[in-house]
Amino acid sequence: MLPLRAGLGTGCPGGGDALSTRRRGGVLESAIFTATLHELATAGYGAFSIEGVAATAGTGKSAIYRRWASKDELIAAALDATLPSLPEAPDTGSLRGDLLVIMRALGRLINSECGSAMRAILSNPADAEKLAVIKERVMVRRRQTMLDVVRRAVARGEARPDAVCRRVLETGPALAMHRYLSTGRPVSDAELIAIVDEILLPLIRA
Amino acid sequence: MLPLRAGLGTGCPGGGDALSTRRRGGVLESAIFTATLHELATAGYGAFSIEGVAATAGTGKSAIYRRWASKDELIAAALDATLPSLPEAPDTGSLRGDLLVIMRALGRLINSECGSAMRAILSNPADAEKLAVIKERVMVRRRQTMLDVVRRAVARGEARPDAVCRRVLETGPALAMHRYLSTGRPVSDAELIAIVDEILLPLIRA
DNA sequence: GAAATAGTGGACGGTTGCGTTTCTAATCGG
DNA sequence: CCGATTAGAAACGCAACCGTCCACTATTTC
Numbered sequence: 001m002l003p004l005r006a007g008l009g010t011g012c013p014g015g016g017d018a019l020s021t022r023r024r025g026g027v028l029e030s031a032i033f034t035a036t037l038h039e040l041a042t043a044g045y046g047a048f049s050i051e052g053v054a055a056t057a058g059t060g061k062s063a064i065y066r067r068w069a070s071k072d073e074l075i076a077a078a079l080d081a082t083l084p085s086l087p088e089a090p091d092t093g094s095l096r097g098d099l100l101v102i103m104r105a106l107g108r109l110i111n112s113e114c115g116s117a118m119r120a121i122l123s124n125p126a127d128a129e130k131l132a133v134i135k136e137r138v139m140v141r142r143r144q145t146m147l148d149v150v151r152r153a154v155a156r157g158e159a160r161p162d163a164v165c166r167r168v169l170e171t172g173p174a175l176a177m178h179r180y181l182s183t184g185r186p187v188s189d190a191e192l193i194a195i196v197d198e199i200l201l202p203l204i205r206a
Numbered sequence: 207m208l209p210l211r212a213g214l215g216t217g218c219p220g221g222g223d224a225l226s227t228r229r230r231g232g233v234l235e236s237a238i239f240t241a242t243l244h245e246l247a248t249a250g251y252g253a254f255s256i257e258g259v260a261a262t263a264g265t266g267k268s269a270i271y272r273r274w275a276s277k278d279e280l281i282a283a284a285l286d287a288t289l290p291s292l293p294e295a296p297d298t299g300s301l302r303g304d305l306l307v308i309m310r311a312l313g314r315l316i317n318s319e320c321g322s323a324m325r326a327i328l329s330n331p332a333d334a335e336k337l338a339v340i341k342e343r344v345m346v347r348r349r350q351t352m353l354d355v356v357r358r359a360v361a362r363g364e365a366r367p368d369a370v371c372r373r374v375l376e377t378g379p380a381l382a383m384h385r386y387l388s389t390g391r392p393v394s395d396a397e398l399i400a401i402v403d404e405i406l407l408p409l410i411r412a
Numbered sequence: 413g414a415a416a417t418a419g420t421g422g423a424c425g426g427t428t429g430c431g432t433t434t435c436t437a438a439t440c441g442g
Numbered sequence: 443c444c445g446a447t448t449a450g451a452a453a454c455g456c457a458a459c460c461g462t463c464c465a466c467t468a469t470t471t472c
Contacts, residue, residue: 022438022449044329046252051429060450065431122387123329124250125322131390139388167404170384175373177387178380181328182345198373203409228419228468257459266420271461 023059029081031057032064034113036078041116045124050074076133079121082114083137089148095158098149099200103172103192106142110176111186119181143169150204163204172200229265235287237263238270242284247322251329256280281327282339288320289343295354301364304355305406309378309398312348316382317392325387349375356410369410378406 023031035057039048050071054061068074090101109115118138121130146169153159175195180187229237241263245254256277260267274280296307315321324340352375359365381401386393 024439024447024449028449044250044252046250046254048252049429050431054450058450060452061431062433062451063449066448120329123325123327125248125326131388135388162404162408165404167381167400171377171381171405174380174384175377177384178376181383182341194373198368198371199377199409202368203405230418230469234419255459256461264420266422267461268421268463269419272418 028057028059028063029067032059032067032074033078033081036074037082037113037117040075040078040120041113044120045075048075048120072130075121076130079117079130079133079137082117083133084109084114085137089145089152091152095149095153095156095204096196096201098153099172099196100193102142102146102149103176103196103200104189106173106176107187107189107192109138110180115180139170139173142173146172153204159204168203171203172196175199234263234265234269235273238265238273238280239284239287242280243288243319243323246281246284246326247319251281251326254281254326285320285323285327285339288323289339290315290320295351295358297358301355301359301362301410302402302407304359305378305402306399308348308352308355309382309402309406310395312379312382313393313395313398315344316386321386345376345379348379352378359410365410374409377409378402381405 032053035053038056039052043049043052048071050061050064053074054064064074068077090098092098092101110118118134121134124130143166147164150159150163150169154161154164172195176187176192179191238259241259244262245258249255249258254277256267256270259280260270270280274283296304298304298307324344327340349372353370356365356369356375360367360370378401382393382398385397
């Protein structure tokens with residue numbers, strides 16, 4: 001396991017470029033968060049270990065326990081720091097264009113190590129706290145973005161008013177996630193386009 | 207933890223109803239499978255332990271290792287033995303009726319301990335064997351059932367021919383599963399009905 | 413009843429990880 | 443340079459689990 005120590009200098013003995021050999025504060029925390037998501041993605045939740053995170057981050061357990069009392073605290077902090085913030089509602093002028101922007105942003109998230117980490121959380125027996133972070137950051141707010149887009153389309157006469165309902169707004173993300181979970185492979189751009197064209201547009205315009 | 211020893215006699219000392227005190231063969235395997243799904247549902251995949259299964263089933267590790275060489279073999283065997291067989295395509299005479307039958311059967315599966323167990327193994331994409339079992343039993347064949355229903359509806363003039371495509375067939379199960387994973391709670395009948403009425407019917411009839 | 417099979421319970425040596433502690437080294441700011 | 447802080451490495455005692463082994467006992471079959 002190659003520890004994640006990006007940003008270090010060459011560390012050549014006697015070399016002229018003697019950069020720091022230890023990280024402190026935010027830099028170290030960032031490396032720990034990265035290692036945390038990696039551990040979640042590879043080991044899953046149940047086999048997640050602080051030892052593994054420390055090894056991957058190239059740090060000691062003390063540095064981790066100095067900041068977070070438990071595995072769950074560390075995971076929650078890593079997710080909180082790493083999951084993307086609220087996306088802006090796109091305004092491309094067409095419903096299809098807007099839907100593609102949203103679905104592509106979701107695809108990038110799913111296909112990142114964040115996606116694998118989320119999958120580990122979702123597959124774990126119910127834990128309300130961790131699910132709440134994911135729900136808030138990924139599902140609820142993204143549904144709000146989708147809502148803005150569909151409302152605008154209704155106003156433009158591109159969508160039926162009945163489409164403004166939770167389940168319609170959930171359909172695209174549900175299909176993309178379903179694809180990801182059932183194949184274990186990244187969601188392709190072609191798949192995202194097809195979800196928009198074959199499902200979302202007919203459904204919203206129906 | 208109360209071991210799963212259903213089916214035993216009263217075991218009264220000196221009682222007149224002296225039934226067997228040990229399970230053998232298929233009966234023992236059935237108890238082990240039940241305990242396996244329970245362990246998956248409660249501990250998840252990563253923290254799944256043979257010790258836990260043995261304790262829950264009220265048997266010894268030797269009896270388990272005598273039959274299955276590893277955790278993965280046991281899990282695969284338990285899922286193979288427990289997942290329901292191929293459902294018949296319903297024929298209620300209406301598209302809505304057929305879709306409700308299918309979605310309710312799926313809901314019963316998701317809400318069972320099988321559902322929790324399936325969810326647990328979603329976390330490990332690298333294990334194609336286990337996922338293949340799930341895909342075959344739950345997704346691919348259920349999609350086939352959905353296909354039969356939609357084809358019949360097309361023939362009756364209730365559905366648009368474009369609806370005969372993989373993504374449309376996946377939409378209902380994807381939404382139900384999405385709901386289950388994101389809430390951590392069973393999927394209600396009202397939710398299943400709404401998925402049919404608000405999503406599947408408009409989408410398939412569009 | 414005897415023989416064969418296999419279930420039960422416990423022990424075993426080994427591995428992994430936990431959370432904590434200790435110590436030295438590195439970093440930062442004055 | 444010095445002092446304060448903390449990062450990194452290693453060690454520690456403990457717990458949980460692994461896969462294997464073994465003695466005893468229950469069950470089934472002939």
